[in-house]
Amino acid sequence: MALKIYNTLTRKKETFRPIQPGRIGMYVCGITVYDYCHIGHARVLVAFDAMTRYLRSQGWDVNYVRNITDIDDKILRRAAENNEPFSDLTARMIDAMHEDERALGVLPPDNEPRATHHIDDIVDMVATLVDNHYAYVADNRDVYYQVSRFPDYGRLSNKNVDELMVGARVEPGESKRDPHDFVLWKAVGEDETGWPSPWGRGRPGWHIECSAMSTCLLGETFDIHGGGPDLPFPHHENEIAQSEAATGKTFVHYWMHAGAVRVDDEKMSKSLDNFFTIREVLEKYHPEVVRYFLLSSHYRSPINYSEDNLVEARQGLERFYLALRDFADVAPATLETIKSSAHYAQFIEAMDDDFNTREALAVMFDLVRELNTLIQAGAPSAAALAAELKGLGAVLGLLGSAPEVFLRSGSRQSGLDDSAIEALVRERDDAKKNKDYARADSIREQLSGQGVVLEDAREGTRWRRG
RNA sequence: GGCGCGGUGGCAGAGUGGUUAUGCAGCGGACUGCAACUCCGUGUACGCCGGUUCGAUUCCGACCCGCGCCUCCA
Numbered sequence: 001m002a003l004k005i006y007n008t009l010t011r012k013k014e015t016f017r018p019i020q021p022g023r024i025g026m027y028v029c030g031i032t033v034y035d036y037c038h039i040g041h042a043r044v045l046v047a048f049d050a051m052t053r054y055l056r057s058q059g060w061d062v063n064y065v066r067n068i069t070d071i072d073d074k075i076l077r078r079a080a081e082n083n084e085p086f087s088d089l090t091a092r093m094i095d096a097m098h099e100d101e102r103a104l105g106v107l108p109p110d111n112e113p114r115a116t117h118h119i120d121d122i123v124d125m126v127a128t129l130v131d132n133h134y135a136y137v138a139d140n141r142d143v144y145y146q147v148s149r150f151p152d153y154g155r156l157s158n159k160n161v162d163e164l165m166v167g168a169r170v171e172p173g174e175s176k177r178d179p180h181d182f183v184l185w186k187a188v189g190e191d192e193t194g195w196p197s198p199w200g201r202g203r204p205g206w207h208i209e210c211s212a213m214s215t216c217l218l219g220e221t222f223d224i225h226g227g228g229p230d231l232p233f234p235h236h237e238n239e240i241a242q243s244e245a246a247t248g249k250t251f252v253h254y255w256m257h258a259g260a261v262r263v264d265d266e267k268m269s270k271s272l273d274n275f276f277t278i279r280e281v282l283e284k285y286h287p288e289v290v291r292y293f294l295l296s297s298h299y300r301s302p303i304n305y306s307e308d309n310l311v312e313a314r315q316g317l318e319r320f321y322l323a324l325r326d327f328a329d330v331a332p333a334t335l336e337t338i339k340s341s342a343h344y345a346q347f348i349e350a351m352d353d354d355f356n357t358r359e360a361l362a363v364m365f366d367l368v369r370e371l372n373t374l375i376q377a378g379a380p381s382a383a384a385l386a387a388e389l390k391g392l393g394a395v396l397g398l399l400g401s402a403p404e405v406f407l408r409s410g411s412r413q414s415g416l417d418d419s420a421i422e423a424l425v426r427e428r429d430d431a432k433k434n435k436d437y438a439r440a441d442s443i444r445e446q447l448s449g450q451g452v453v454l455e456d457a458r459e460g461t462r463w464r465r466g
Numbered sequence: 467g468g469c470g471c472g473g474u475g476g477c478a479g480a481g482u483g484g485u486u487a488u489g490c491a492g493c494g495g496a497c498u499g500c501a502a503c504u505c506c507g508u509g510u511a512c513g514c515c516g517g518u519u520c521g522a523u524u525c526c527g528a529c530c531c532g533c534g535c536c537u538c539c540a
Contacts (some may be wrong), residue, residue, distance in 0.1 A: 162468095
């Protein structure tokens with residue numbers, strides 16, 4: 001079965017056809033680095049990471065580009081508030097972002113272009129648009145894109161420019177010819193952050209960097225362009241207008257957009273004060289639990305960040321790790337060695353269907369049941385199945401932890417440290433030997449109250465944080 | 467107002483024109499000193515109303531409800 005991808009442009013699932021056989025150029029809109037990444041960013045990062053891992057596992061040569069917006073009004077405003085150079089702020093936030101990514105098991109993209117490193121490319125593209133009469137220099141020396149010159153405007157987000165009029169407004173003093181026009185190059189004064197250009201000192205507008213950098217790194221036409229749920233309009237619409245006007249070529253073949261993250265069933269927003277940064281979330285939950293949570297729904301569905309759902313994610317992962325407990329030293333199977341496995345075939349079928357990670361996880365759970373049955377029977381083949389499970393998990397960036405470490409990590413920190421728990425476990429073992437079951441049960445109850453679960457296995461008592 | 471998405475069993479969440487999703491929770495059983503883990507069994511789930519069909523949760527239409535975008539936001 002062939003890979004199918006839902007294309008925002010056509011609003012349909014389409015069979016993926018690469019521009020060059022075996023190769024995929026993919027550009028994903030990254031972060032504006034004026035603050036820490038939040039759980040919504042995490043979703044986009046994890047979703048496209050899982051896709052990239054999967055595509056590579058299937059032999060695709062993926063060139064994954066994800067930009068960093070490191071110059072923008074919000075950045076300048078925040079830097080001014082902090083009374084620091086904007087580049088100090090962005091450097092700090094970029095480091096923080098990389099830290100968050102690593103925690104979530106997100107592999108670095110192949111290229112991570114920054115707007116401030118591509119000012120020349122941006123200026124070149126703006127100049128082309130001015131030369132082509134798709135852009136004009138306004139009285140205030142801003143350069144604007146003239147939306148009315150681009151007939152296809154609104155095609156991606158299925159919007160009719162005339163109907164947009166209703167909500168549009170022109171700020172007093174703006175020099176646009178039309179409210180829909182958007183800024184490509186923003187004029188600034190001598191004392192403001194900016195770069196020289198044919199139109200005077202200025203800085204890039206909000207959308208042009210992605211057009212310039214994607215073209216620079218992936219060519220005038222490339223395969224996949226992705227991003228968050230609020231990007232189709234206006235950001236990606238404007239990118240299309242810019243790039244296609246500048247090059248005269250189709251910009252992108254497949255547009256992919258992740259679904260929204262909600263918090264306790266409300267829109268996540270700063271005004272509602274229900275905004276969670278990745279760092280805050282990771283204080284409460286194991287990073288792999290967060291990753292699993294994000295992959296346990298289809299990437300396009302809205303998901304709800306809530307205590308219940310994260311606890312449930314924890315429980316799901318526990319099932320995997322309990323099965324893998326005795327196979328800590330078993331290496332993940334390479335896909336080559338499991339290519340004839342029925343589970344693998346189902347896994348691929350799920351992932352080929354627009355990256356249905358939830359369905360892929362369901363296949364892995366089926367495998368877990370078989371694995372547990374083999375373990376129970378003491379079958380030597382269990383190790384191979386465990387390796388297969390790890391191999392499938394690795395494609396999604398999951399199950400890479402040491403099982404016992406994960407199981408003892410706990411969703412909430414127990415008040416007892418490991419040695420205190422182990423002392424109590426030993427005490428209980430002694431009580432059991434003396435058939436003092438009342439004492440043994442009271443210790444177990446005490447631990448249970450601390451979130452510690454005991455299991456009396458043949459080899460001795462095991463414990464984990466539940 | 468315009469455009470779009472969705473309403474699935476207690477919860478989460480896939481999917482399908484007729485046959486088990488899956489996970490968690492529940493119930494019964496096996497195992498256990500008791501548990502936990504695990505396995506086995508167990509749920510007349512598909513918003514409402516019409517239509518198409520031998521048959522619809524799945525297709526079509528209307529309706530109700532929820533959500534997103536239309537403004538900076540992943």
